[in-house]
Amino acid sequence: MATQRDKKTGNIYKIRDKLESKFDEEFEAEQNYLRLKREQEAKTKLTSELLLTCEEQDPFADVGEPTIEFSLLTTVLQHIGQLNRKVDHIQKEVEDVSIRVLRVEKKLGTTLATLEQLKDVVSISELAQKSSDPELAGFDFNAVSNEEELNELDFKLGADAEYQGNLTKWLNVKIVSEDSKNRLHEAMEIVFKRDFLPKCSWKGRSKPEPKIPMSAQRNIMELFRVVGSNRFTTITDAFVAKFFQKKLPYAKNRVHLQRNQRKGCRLHVKKQPDTTVLQHLAGAQQISIQCRAEPITVSRVSDNCRIVENA
Numbered sequence: 001m002a003t004q005r006d007k008k009t010g011n012i013y014k015i016r017d018k019l020e021s022k023f024d025e026e027f028e029a030e031q032n033y034l035r036l037k038r039e040q041e042a043k044t045k046l047t048s049e050l051l052l053t054c055e056e057q058d059p060f061a062d063v064g065e066p067t068i069e070f071s072l073l074t075t076v077l078q079h080i081g082q083l084n085r086k087v088d089h090i091q092k093e094v095e096d097v098s099i100r101v102l103r104v105e106k107k108l109g110t111t112l113a114t115l116e117q118l119k120d121v122v123s124i125s126e127l128a129q130k131s132s133d134p135e136l137a138g139f140d141f142n143a144v145s146n147e148e149e150l151n152e153l154d155f156k157l158g159a160d161a162e163y164q165g166n167l168t169k170w171l172n173v174k175i176v177s178e179d180s181k182n183r184l185h186e187a188m189e190i191v192f193k194r195d196f197l198p199k200c201s202w203k204g205r206s207k208p209e210p211k212i213p214m215s216a217q218r219n220i221m222e223l224f225r226v227v228g229s230n231r232f233t234t235i236t237d238a239f240v241a242k243f244f245q246k247k248l249p250y251a252k253n254r255v256h257l258q259r260n261q262r263k264g265c266r267l268h269v270k271k272q273p274d275t276t277v278l279q280h281l282a283g284a285q286q287i288s289i290q291c292r293a294e295p296i297t298v299s300r301v302s303d304n305c306r307i308v309e310n311a
Helices: 004-056 068-131 147-159 161-174 180-191 218-228 239-254
Strands: 285-288 297-301 306-310
Touching: 147 161, 147 218, 161 180, 161 218, 161 297, 180 218, 180 239, 218 239
Parallel strands: none
Antiparallel strands: 285 297, 297 306
């Protein structure tokens, strides 16, 4: 059943979808308007060229048979005129696209800022609701420090459903991260003492003497699976197992860290493209035409990229 926070989050994404649809409609309308405008300008320009050609020619002059050189010159001039019109058309399209991209970026930035503000408001209100839960008013939990307390906690989680629910709610209040790995890391910092984790391993195999097998604590692993999930992602038992298999071998390196000094999991974030390329696109264009044997080259140069298109 959807919670109040899920409903609010859903409303935020609906608002974003509506704004994106509105931006797409405005973009298509501008595109159609510019296309019609360019077609009208092309028709007007062609009509003007035909009228000027007719006025310059003498209808009573004896032209005679056109020579080969004259035909070739006429063909070359026609090609040059077509190329000039294509270059003008490309330059105008690039300028129009650059202006529209800047408009869309501005609107998108405003939308994202608004969504972030709404998200913060929803998170703060939900955290306040969790903190004021009357069921957690007298709840207290002591971190596990030995094998006896570990087995007792695992047994209590499996036998007492009310205690399991209260502990889950209490951990969700304490954990502030959204990423699943960081949520598991914070839960591990709260549930276990640091000097106890070096005594554990996933399967219990170790030399010269065996360690406490963490994989045998089924109910505790289920607790970590629940608190490690967020409102968008539900992790699996294999995800929790892989987390402990990576963390437990290095638990002894964390014993001497301060209690409030926590090393979270590293998140690999893909680098976003530089938006300054689009901002400088319109002002840094260079169009070169070579009428000899070399092909026509249209190059657009900006501060961060170089794009070359050969005709």
